[in-house]
Amino acid sequence: MGDISEFPFSIQLFLKTYRWRRIDPIPWTPLAKPLAECRLGIVSTAGLSMPEQGTFDHKIKGGDPSFREVPSSVDASELVENHRSDSWDHGGVEQDRNLAFPIDRARELVERGRLGSLADRHLTFMGSVTAPGRMIRDHVGQAADIFVQEGVDVALLVPV
Amino acid sequence: MCNQTVCLIAAELERREISTVVVQLLRFVAEKVRPPRALYVPFLHGYPLAVPNQPEKQHAVIEAALRLLEDDSQEPPVLVDYRPGPKEVQV
Numbered sequence: 001m002g003d004i005s006e007f008p009f010s011i012q013l014f015l016k017t018y019r020w021r022r023i024d025p026i027p028w029t030p031l032a033k034p035l036a037e038c039r040l041g042i043v044s045t046a047g048l049s050m051p052e053q054g055t056f057d058h059k060i061k062g063g064d065p066s067f068r069e070v071p072s073s074v075d076a077s078e079l080v081e082n083h084r085s086d087s088w089d090h091g092g093v094e095q096d097r098n099l100a101f102p103i104d105r106a107r108e109l110v111e112r113g114r115l116g117s118l119a120d121r122h123l124t125f126m127g128s129v130t131a132p133g134r135m136i137r138d139h140v141g142q143a144a145d146i147f148v149q150e151g152v153d154v155a156l157l158v159p160v
Numbered sequence: 161m162c163n164q165t166v167c168l169i170a171a172e173l174e175r176r177e178i179s180t181v182v183v184q185l186l187r188f189v190a191e192k193v194r195p196p197r198a199l200y201v202p203f204l205h206g207y208p209l210a211v212p213n214q215p216e217k218q219h220a221v222i223e224a225a226l227r228l229l230e231d232d233s234q235e236p237p238v239l240v241d242y243r244p245g246p247k248e249v250q251v
Contacts, residue, residue: 020192026236027174031229045162088205096212127162144172157182158208159162
């Protein structure tokens with residue numbers, strides 16, 4: 001569980017030899033107010049998109065670096081899952097999109113008063129990006145701009 | 161690679177003064193990439209919030225992540241192991 005031993009040998013070898021990006025220096029934003037007053041944005045890398053948005057492109061070398069905006073009002077079951085990797089079991093997300101994009105859970109937390117509010121737009125990527133330079137250069141800044149525009153205070157980021 | 165991707169996005173959000181917490185399914189990736197705050201979960205890939213269609217188990221993971229945001233005693237990189245209840249280990 002949660003270990004590379006769940007992957008085929010070829011994937012294990014790739015993960016062991018891959019040159020992982022190192023965040024340095026590490027940016028740090030402490031929580032500025034109680035969560036009950038904070039606005040939450042969700043980022044999922046499960047390759048989810050709205051039906052009309054078009055799916056992620058599996059042919060892009062190094063991985064599709066783009067992202068999709070998903071409205072907070074979305075019916076999670078309508079999201080299309082189009083992650084290219086076959087290294088993980090898609091069955092759980094197929095059953096319940098909240099497993100990787102917990103929009104219903106987030107709404108419940110607002111109803112309970114644990115969180116203040118939700119962004120009107122959340123973000124989805126297809127996380128199978130082996131060459132993240134283009135994603136960082138051309139897309140991550142745009143994604144961050146959206147959360148800034150949304151007044152997001154805290155973000156929950158969920159991989160698969 | 162999803163684990164690295166969320167870390168890199170989190171870093172940019174933190175630079176924009178948004179507090180972040182990432183879920184991580186591979187502990188060694190979090191150790192290498194060093195996102196500001198990470199919750200390592202001992203679940204299979206594809207199951208970052210434990211179990212499909214079980215809201216309270218998903219809430220338990222999310223709550224653990226939210227507590228990392230509230231803990232002002234730590235300095236980055238924060239990497240904490242999620243301790244699931246006995247019924248959450250098997251997916």
